[in-house]
Amino acid sequence: MTSPLPWLSLQQLYFRRDERTILRDISLDFRETELILLTGQNGSGKTTLLRILSGLLKPQQARLVLEGRALSWRRSRPLLRRDICYLHQQPYLFDSSVEENIAYGLRRQRLPRKVIQDKVNQALQLISLQHLAGRNSRELSGGEKQRVAIARAWVLSPRLMLLDEPVASLDKRSRSRTYELMSELQQQGISVIYTSHEPQLGNLRLSRHIHLYQGELSHKPLAQPSTPDQPRESSRAGAGSG
Amino acid sequence: METLSAATYQAVYLLFTGDPALWTIIGISFSVSLRAIVYATPLALLTAFALAYLRFPGRRLLVSIFNTALSIPAVVVGLTLYILLSKAGPLGEWRLLFTQEAMIMGQFCLCFPLLVAMSHAALQSSDRRAWETALTLGASPLRAFLTLLHENRFGLVGAIVAGFGRIIAEVGSSMMLGGNILNYTRNIPTAIALETSKGSFAEGIALGLVLLVMALVLNILLGQMQGKGEVIQ
Numbered sequence: 001m002t003s004p005l006p007w008l009s010l011q012q013l014y015f016r017r018d019e020r021t022i023l024r025d026i027s028l029d030f031r032e033t034e035l036i037l038l039t040g041q042n043g044s045g046k047t048t049l050l051r052i053l054s055g056l057l058k059p060q061q062a063r064l065v066l067e068g069r070a071l072s073w074r075r076s077r078p079l080l081r082r083d084i085c086y087l088h089q090q091p092y093l094f095d096s097s098v099e100e101n102i103a104y105g106l107r108r109q110r111l112p113r114k115v116i117q118d119k120v121n122q123a124l125q126l127i128s129l130q131h132l133a134g135r136n137s138r139e140l141s142g143g144e145k146q147r148v149a150i151a152r153a154w155v156l157s158p159r160l161m162l163l164d165e166p167v168a169s170l171d172k173r174s175r176s177r178t179y180e181l182m183s184e185l186q187q188q189g190i191s192v193i194y195t196s197h198e199p200q201l202g203n204l205r206l207s208r209h210i211h212l213y214q215g216e217l218s219h220k221p222l223a224q225p226s227t228p229d230q231p232r233e234s235s236r237a238g239a240g241s242g
Numbered sequence: 243m244e245t246l247s248a249a250t251y252q253a254v255y256l257l258f259t260g261d262p263a264l265w266t267i268i269g270i271s272f273s274v275s276l277r278a279i280v281y282a283t284p285l286a287l288l289t290a291f292a293l294a295y296l297r298f299p300g301r302r303l304l305v306s307i308f309n310t311a312l313s314i315p316a317v318v319v320g321l322t323l324y325i326l327l328s329k330a331g332p333l334g335e336w337r338l339l340f341t342q343e344a345m346i347m348g349q350f351c352l353c354f355p356l357l358v359a360m361s362h363a364a365l366q367s368s369d370r371r372a373w374e375t376a377l378t379l380g381a382s383p384l385r386a387f388l389t390l391l392h393e394n395r396f397g398l399v400g401a402i403v404a405g406f407g408r409i410i411a412e413v414g415s416s417m418m419l420g421g422n423i424l425n426y427t428r429n430i431p432t433a434i435a436l437e438t439s440k441g442s443f444a445e446g447i448a449l450g451l452v453l454l455v456m457a458l459v460l461n462i463l464l465g466q467m468q469g470k471g472e473v474i475q
Contacts, residue, residue: 054378084378092374094372104379
């Protein structure tokens with residue numbers, strides 16, 4: 001059930017780079033527990049939009065309303081970083097154990113060691129990688145890295161997670177596990193925006209499908225979630241152009 | 243040849259019997275060079291980070307200046323600082339000439355460009371996602387910077403070792419700024435130059451051996467560290 005009032009509103013966002021307008025007059029509202037698919041061609045500005053939302057990029061123009069309060073970009077950036085976690089297309093894991101990676105953000109919050117350990121254990125359980133807790137993260141497969149990165153963000157209890165092409169370059173099994181994890185995040189009350197070249201895949205219950213074309217945002221009708229028996233091609237065909 | 247082997251034998255004897263004069267020189271050398279590298283490293287890492295990660299006017303010019311500064315001879319650095327620190331110089335009132343502090347200043351100037359250039363190269367080629375990931379996980383810019391250093395520690399430690407290697411063995415600026423004063427500013431390279439000019443090769447060889455062993459140990463440690471990193475990556 002989505003709450004009627006958005007906790008975050010982004011209005012009239014413009015982003016230019018090297019005289020080229022990447023994002024043009026973007027306005028978006030975010031409510032609790034949403035799963036939003038963001039599609040668009042290469043270079044359409046998907047990643048730029050996610051990076052702006054996570055506070056990594058500063059737009060030339062934007063109006064931000066957080067919890068009903070209009071904030072300047074400078075003031076809103078720490079709040080965005082508190083509430084929003086961004087995961088790169090290929091997530092970066094630090095050169096340390098899986099456990100240490102998951103605990104990284106928790107340590108920044110100066111939580112007691114016991115609390116950190118408990119949360120790390122919960123996160124490992126969520127991604128079913130308890131057996132790899134002590135392994136160096138660089139030794140993991142692509143799918144495992146993706147799950148560790150999601151768990152590392154999940155322990156920080158963000159309100160919104162931004163996943164940039166979370167299933168690109170993953171095999172079928174890893175894709176399916178990532179979708180399960182995204183679904184689990186939604187059930188736990190975390191909103192998720194994920195980008196994809198492809199329309200809706202897996203068994204995800206999407207709240208919205210937004211599409212970027214030449215820097216402009218539009219809303220698309222939602223495609224039906226595919227069932228496990230349905231071949232992927234049929235869901236692709238049913239979703240219209242991406 | 244006979245002279246060389248006899249001098250080498252005597253050099254080893256001096257080292258292992260703990261000759262006080264010899265070990266004082268070694269102590270001064272390490273004390274001065276370690277202080278110089280400790281002072282230079284944090285500033286050099288911050289400069290390298292700024293050059294690699296921030297965009298500001300003149301950035302490319304600064305990179306070129308630091309790369310050019312790599313080839314400045316130690317004696318030119320010594321001469322410049324000598325003029326600045328001499329009584330008639332603008333910094334003459336500091337009365338630093340022929341002190342360990344002056345030697346540290348000289349060595350700082352020598353290793354700083356090297357540290358910046360090598361650290362910049364390491365950070366420039368590093369994965370930017372490390373910095374961004376740390377920030378998105380709630381790290382402060384300082385903590386994210388420390389994380390970035392940790393992620394690139396192999397290249398950065400290599401830069402520090404190279405910087406230390408440059409200053410511990412340099413003779414030009416130490417001689418000019420320290421004055422080669424016994425038990426105060428006489429370090430390994432200036433002592434080698436002096437002993438050799440007097441014809442007492444044993445002390446020179448002993449001190450040279452110390453430098454060689456130090457270089458070997460540092461390189462073995464660095465090699466082992468980098469080896470471990472490669473296995474992981």
